[in-house]
Amino acid sequence: MRTLARTRHELAAYLQARRARLSPEDVGLPGGGRRRTPGLRREEVAALAGVGLTWYTWLEQGRDIGVSSAFLDKLAQVLKLDAGERRHLFLLAHARPPAEEGKTYCVVPSLVRRLMHELAHPAYVLNLRWDVLAFNGGADALFGFGAHAAARRNLLWLLFTDPLLRSRFAGWEEQAPLMLSSFRRDYARATQEADIHALVEELEKVSPEFKLWWRRHDVHAPCDGVRRLKIDGEPVAYEHTSLTIDADRHLRLVVYARQLAEVVMP
Numbered sequence: 001m002r003t004l005a006r007t008r009h010e011l012a013a014y015l016q017a018r019r020a021r022l023s024p025e026d027v028g029l030p031g032g033g034r035r036r037t038p039g040l041r042r043e044e045v046a047a048l049a050g051v052g053l054t055w056y057t058w059l060e061q062g063r064d065i066g067v068s069s070a071f072l073d074k075l076a077q078v079l080k081l082d083a084g085e086r087r088h089l090f091l092l093a094h095a096r097p098p099a100e101e102g103k104t105y106c107v108v109p110s111l112v113r114r115l116m117h118e119l120a121h122p123a124y125v126l127n128l129r130w131d132v133l134a135f136n137g138g139a140d141a142l143f144g145f146g147a148h149a150a151a152r153r154n155l156l157w158l159l160f161t162d163p164l165l166r167s168r169f170a171g172w173e174e175q176a177p178l179m180l181s182s183f184r185r186d187y188a189r190a191t192q193e194a195d196i197h198a199l200v201e202e203l204e205k206v207s208p209e210f211k212l213w214w215r216r217h218d219v220h221a222p223c224d225g226v227r228r229l230k231i232d233g234e235p236v237a238y239e240h241t242s243l244t245i246d247a248d249r250h251l252r253l254v255v256y257a258r259q260l261a262e263v264v265m266p
Contacts, residue, residue, distance in 0.1 A: 005093045007093075008064070012062035013027050013095055014088070015079075017182070018079045020037070020038050020039035022039055022040050022080065023039070024040065026050060027040065027044070027078065029044060042056055043081070045075075048057045048078045049071070049074050049078050050074065073086075075180075081177055092096075093221060101189075102192075102193070103190065104195055104250075106127050106179050106250045108251065112134075112253065113134050116134060116136050116248075116253060117137075119136060119138070120138075121256055122138035122142045122255070124139040124143075124145065125253055127250060128186040128187075128189055128193075129196045130183055131155075132152050132154065132155055139256070142256065144162075144165060144168075145158075147164075156183055156199065157178075159176055159179060159209060160176070160203055160206075160207040160210045169227070170228040170229060178220055180210070180213050181218040181220040182216070182220050184214075184219050185219055187200070200214065203206070223241070223254075224239075224240060225239070226238055227238065227256075236258060237259035238256045238259060240254060240259055
């Protein structure tokens with residue numbers, strides 16, 4: 001079993017290696033003069049991180065001392081760690097990744113777009129704000145995403161404001177509150193993003209149903225199951241599921257497929 005005791009020496013070596021790759025100029029300190037070893041000195045890192053030299057030395061020596069998440073974040077900034085390096089720092093120091101803030105601005109990888117278009121089933125890509133960032137022909141035929149400008153191509157907005165999409169859902173009054181409660185989970189991950197707040201505020205102004213259901217604070221975790229959609233006026237059961245397509249869990253691919261008829265055994 002992986003324990004903190006077993007990772008302290010790894011943490012020490014990692015900090016030393018990250019410190020060695022930086023120069024004083026990289027962190028806004030005056031350069032000049034030769035150094036016996038490359039990189040920043042321990043006292044420079046300690047000062048920039050706001051801790052005592054002795055305490056930081058103990059950390060780099062792999063001693064049994066506790067560190068807070070706030071300090072690790074500060075240290076990651078001082079050592080100029082990227083997202084992957086910051087995550088590794090937390091894993092070594094806390095045996096768990098850091099809390100990641102959700103982002104609404106994301107780019108769909110080109111390979112994901114290609115795979116989505118090669119699917120035989122309707123599929124589209126959502127961010128945490130539920131903007132429809134990409135979709136294939138099957139999804140367009142089912143939900144009519146292409147009829148809307150990209151700025152308004154938001155699943156939640158269309159669900160509550162577009163009569164055609166609303167009519168696509170059999171029993172909209174039952175399905176829409178469940179979808180909204182699923183959105184609330186993503187909203188909680190990206191509450192620092194101004195655009196997601198703007199979406200909610202605008203929907204509260206234009207949709208009485210949205211305003212009523214949003215203020216119930218219902219939360220339903222599943223992003224898969226069965227939805228009944230009207231096809232040629234008749235309800236058809238579709239299974240749907242969501243697949244995370246980025247490491248930070250900001251994007252997901254939603255796929256719909258007609259539910260197979262149950263086979264009754266004789």
